[in-house]
Amino acid sequence: MAMALRALIIEDDVADAELVIRELGRERELTVEIAATAAATREALARGRWDLILADWSIPGFGALEVLAIVRELGLDTPVIIVSGSITEDVAVSAMRAGARDFVRKDRLSRLVPAIERELHEAEARSARRRAEREVRDSAECYRQLFESSPLPMWVYDTDTLGFLAVNDAALRRYGYTRDEFLARALTDLRPAEDHVRLRENVAERDDGLRIWRHLTKSGETLAVEITAHDLAFEGRRARLVLANDVTQRQRLEDQLRQSQKMEAVGRLAGGIAHDFNNILSVILSYGETLLEVLEPGELRDDIEQIRSAGQRGAALTRQLLMFNRQQLVEPRVLQLNDVLADMTRMLQRLLRADIELAVRAAPDLGSIHADQGTIEQVVMNLVVNAGDAMPAGGKLTVTTANVVLDRGYAADHPGVTPGRYVMLEVRDTGTGMDDATLARIFEPFFTTKERGRGTGLGLSVVFGIVQQCQGHIWVDSEPGGGTAFKIYLPRVDAIAADQPQPRRAATLYGSETVLLVEDDAQVREVALAILRRHGYAVIAACDGDEAVRSCEAHSHPIHLLLTDMVMPGITGHELAERLLRIRPGMKVLCMSGYSDAGGAGSGAAIARLQKPFTAESLATSVRHVLDGGSTPGPQR
Ligand SMILES: Nc1ncnc2c1ncn2[C@@H]1O[C@H](COP(=O)(O)OP(=O)(O)OP(=O)(O)O)[C@@H](O)[C@H]1O
Numbered sequence: 005m006a007m008a009l010r011a012l013i014i015e016d017d018v019a020d021a022e023l024v025i026r027e028l029g030r031e032r033e034l035t036v037e038i039a040a041t042a043a044a045t046r047e048a049l050a051r052g053r054w055d056l057i058l059a060d061w062s063i064p065g066f067g068a069l070e071v072l073a074i075v076r077e078l079g080l081d082t083p084v085i086i087v088s089g090s091i092t093e094d095v096a097v098s099a100m101r102a103g104a105r106d107f108v109r110k111d112r113l114s115r116l117v118p119a120i121e122r123e124l125h126e127a128e129a130r131s132a133r134r135r136a137e138r139e140v141r142d143s144a145e146c147y148r149q150l151f152e153s154s155p156l157p158m159w160v161y162d163t164d165t166l167g168f169l170a171v172n173d174a175a176l177r178r179y180g181y182t183r184d185e186f187l188a189r190a191l192t193d194l195r196p197a198e199d200h201v202r203l204r205e206n207v208a209e210r211d212d213g214l215r216i217w218r219h220l221t222k223s224g225e226t227l228a229v230e231i232t233a234h235d236l237a238f239e240g241r242r243a244r245l246v247l248a249n250d251v252t253q254r255q256r257l258e259d260q261l262r263q264s265q266k267m268e269a270v271g272r273l274a275g276g277i278a279h280d281f282n283n284i285l286s287v288i289l290s291y292g293e294t295l296l297e298v299l300e301p302g303e304l305r306d307d308i309e310q311i312r313s314a315g316q317r318g319a320a321l322t323r324q325l326l327m328f329n330r331q332q333l334v335e336p337r338v339l340q341l342n343d344v345l346a347d348m349t350r351m352l353q354r355l356l357r358a359d360i361e362l363a364v365r366a367a368p369d370l371g372s373i374h375a376d377q378g379t380i381e382q383v384v385m386n387l388v389v390n391a392g393d394a395m396p397a398g399g400k401l402t403v404t405t406a407n408v409v410l411d412r413g414y415a416a417d418h419p420g421v422t423p424g425r426y427v428m429l430e431v432r433d434t435g436t437g438m439d440d441a442t443l444a445r446i447f448e449p450f451f452t453t454k455e456r457g458r459g460t461g462l463g464l465s466v467v468f469g470i471v472q473q474c475q476g477h478i479w480v481d482s483e484p485g486g487g488t489a490f491k492i493y494l495p496r497v498d499a500i501a502a503d504q505p506q507p508r509r510a511a512t513l514y515g516s517e518t519v520l521l522v523e524d525d526a527q528v529r530e531v532a533l534a535i536l537r538r539h540g541y542a543v544i545a546a547c548d549g550d551e552a553v554r555s556c557e558a559h560s561h562p563i564h565l566l567l568t569d570m571v572m573p574g575i576t577g578h579e580l581a582e583r584l585l586r587i588r589p590g591m592k593v594l595c596m597s598g599y600s601d602a603g604g605a606g607s608g609a610a611i612a613r614l615q616k617p618f619t620a621e622s623l624a625t626s627v628r629h630v631l632d633g634g635s636t637p638g639p640q641r
């Protein structure tokens with residue numbers, strides 16, 4: 005049995021209405037209402053859903069045409085069938101024009117049911133079609149929104165013309181174009197010219213693998229972009245959908261991380277080598293000096309001078325290597341960078357050829373830094389010499405200082421940078437500049453592009469080490485042909501730069517005190533022993549911590565000084581000093597090392613240090629200085 009039919013009957017004659025109802029009721033269950041005025045019709049239509057309206061053609065004051073008008077006005081698609089006593093052709097035409105679905109004469113009511121069935125069937129088909137259309141529209145809209153609101157830049161391009169066919173908001177934002185501008189362009193406009201050949205090959209091969217490309221924004225910024233692409237038909241054309249993931253920032257951070265890991269590994273290697281060389285050079289230099297003291301002027305003496313000067317060159321080199329590895333002994337104090345520069349300017353001017361113009365722009369209210377003056381001078385020197393070398397045909401060299409604040413945003417882009425207040429030193433030249441391959445390696449020890457004999461490639465590695473040691477940060481801007489700017493940021497300190505007294509120089513190098521010498525390298529021990537004896541000291545030598553402790557306990561006379569290597573198997577110089585000081589509290593301590601921080605700050609008191617490689621003079625000076633009550637390291641060379 006079919007569902008109950010909801011029919012609204014517009015009729016003023018109750019008998020006629022009943023006839024109609026009876027006819028309908030033969031076949032189907034009915035829900036019926038009768039209305040005879042415009043107001044009642046409106047009210048009934050507003051109240052519920054009707055499957056069908058049966059309207060008498062003419063009721064006094066109301067009629068089927070008005071019913072049709074009301075149905076149209078309410079935006080309903082309920083079928084209206086006209087029931088009428090007699091129908092002329094004119095009436096039929098005007099009723100059908102007004103939207104009636106059919107006509108049934110009152111004397112032929114038997115036609116009513118088939119007409120209704122057909123009408124209901126058609127109405128059902130109409131609404132099914134409308135539903136389907138709406139679903140298509142909705143789902144198209146849904147996908148359009150997915151495309152539009154995707155946070156990843158996306159576009160569709162024509163694979164024949166490479167012109168863009170569609171683009172989403174994220175792409176417009178990232179690439180800086182308006183929609184019209186973007187759609188007027190082609191894929192080639194996003195790529196640097198040198199990539200165009202590869203781009204066409206890539207499109208032709210339908211290569212849709214994940215890879216990284218360079219893209220240009222409207223303002224000319226270069227992006228690193230990971231592309232995922234997929235072929236499709238779009239508006240009847242062969243096209244490709246592209247998803248562009250901007251990995252510029254990620255790549256930059258990865259590059260910087262790789263760079264800092266590389267520098268750390270190279271630094272460890274350099275530090276290790278320098279440590280061993282220091283011991284070897286101590287031996288060479290000390291024996292050289294001993295021989296020079298005893299030999300008369302003559303041929304042999306010149307040869308030994310040569311050995312010594314080669315040894316000194318080696319010592320200078322290992323010192324630089326240690327500086328790169330942040331292990332050089334330094335004496336940081338509060339400094340004014342502008343003062344350091346002012347002291348150096350004349351020297352720098354002499355260093356540079358006449359065709360290079362040097363300008364120093366010092367910020368008047370520059371903050372102070374905490375650093376070792378000598379190492380900062382070395383930074384300036386190395387950068388200025390490099391800048392001079394980069395301007396073979398002359399040019400302009402500008403050294404600038406400034407107070408700068410590196411904020412969180414900057415720190416996020418530059419791994420290892422702590423946000424805060426810094427003093428900046430910039431050395432800018434108008435020279436040859438560098439390509440990316442050179443830039444990637446400049447801080448490596450021994451990397452140089454200069455001809456043999458002109459550069460060792462240590463300059464910038466030393467700068468790097470010093471800046472790291474100061475907890476600073478270095479940044480380079482350079483382009484082939486566009487000059488170079490090195491920017492060095494050193495943490496700003498609030499203390500006022502104060503002139504601190506230089507360590508007092510010992511008046512004599514000789515003494516007669518007892519020294520306990522602890523050194524695991526036999527040759528170094530021998531040489532130190534010889535030097536100390538020559539300077540009048542009584543020496544107890546030990547090859548490690550255990551022997552030192554035994555000797556200390558066995559010796560019944562005072563021991564005035566413990567001279568110990570800092571880095572030994574089993575025990576550090578600091579630990580040994582702590583142990584021995586418990587037995588002999590008055591004893592002075594002097595540690596030998598090429599490292600500035602080896603052994604850590606274990607013992608509370610500052611322990612005097614002697615830098616390796618030592619010479620006879622530096623050893624004797626430091627020993628005398630410590631015995632006379634100085635705790636900071638004496639002159640070191
Ligand atoms: N201002 C600059 N302009 C162009 N290239 C530079 C500049 N500074 C450094 N470089 C490049 O970096 C390389 C390494 O510099 P670095 O100072 O470490 O060594 P070097 O100058 O070659 O040798 P050294 O400093 O030991 O005498 C140089 O060889 C050069 O290629």
Ligand SMILES: [Mg+2]
Pocket residue numbers: 386389390459462463464
């Ligand atoms: Mg250099």
